[in-house]
Amino acid sequence: MEPTPESLLRKTLRAFAPYKPGTSVDEVRRRYGIEHPVKLSQNENPLGSSPRALEAMRGIAALSDYVADDHRGIKARLAERYGLGPEHVILGHGSNELVQLTFSAFVDAGDDAVMAKPTFALFKKDSDIFGARAIEVPLKDGVHDLTGMLAAVTPRTKLVFVCDPNNPTGTRVEPAALADFATRLPAGVLLVLDQAYREFMDAGGSEGVDILKRRSATLVLRTASKIYGLAAVRFGYGYSSPEVVAWMNSVRLPFNVARPAAVAVLAALDDAEFIARSIANNEEGKKYLQDEFARLGLHVYPTAANFVSVEVPVEADVAYGELLERGIIVRSGDGLGTPRRLRVSIGTSAENRSFIEALETLLTRWRARPAVGSVR
């Protein structure tokens, strides 16, 4: 077979690489012969999936028919939580798909999308795919610089992304500052508030509903992948004005949400015990890690999510590689726009302890090496 010429590919995509999820548990087993690696790299729920969701999925009688694509039951149930109607809710194959739908529905080539730097990588990647200009505004002390982002808005801006809590830093925006920012944003700009980790934040954080009620071009994104432990079924949802929802629905693929996902999520929403246990585990792990980082003299951003961004005294890739050899899988900040930091998911107490033990051993070694300047 002749090789397929690269000229086939759209010019803008020739420098693109597929998403790299980080090293898998299987790979660490194979490479280092470690039977039980500790995976703290994808911000998953360390307690597994909502038991109610798993039970509901086992009860599915048939998969031969197409789902009712309006998913009215689950939309009504989600809308009710925010005092909205089902016409305010859009469902996606993970919230990733909903990010992409904002570009499909609203962005022409040459339009702008404003976002923080660093933030969730998909915002920039989708901008590139759709031929939009990604305007990246540096974080200030790890936090969204809302003043800077507002100043970056131009007449060509269609989308503004605020990731709250922010991936990869874990930091949150202050609700009052966010509300003020939203008021000042031009009416023709869609404010996309990505709240994939909102359930781990305390009640004081914004849920975006008040903003939406005042400003219809607002879309809040949530996911079942994190608190409900359902990353593998792919389910995300958003709430916005009925117009925004209808426009996004007009470009989405039919049947994008599979029945197992809808059935699982409907059950998970009522699994108060699992949700409470997940939050309690996260709070305990957060406190333990923050205390340990303080003891070890490592800077960490205050986190409102289920992961932390911690500074290390060596190149992030080096720290990542040496932890990997010990069976601890984290994310290197080098690939996330946070050099000399690691992004570490909060695990079970045993996993957190294993991570700290490995880190402490390595720190002694790293600190004995010639000093490297601190970058924040």
Ligand SMILES: Cc1ncc(COP(=O)(O)O)c(C=O)c1O
């Ligand atoms: C900020 C943020 N938004 C969205 C997502 C995607 O979630 P989903 O699994 O629903 O596509 C992630 C996943 O890690 C994330 O970190």
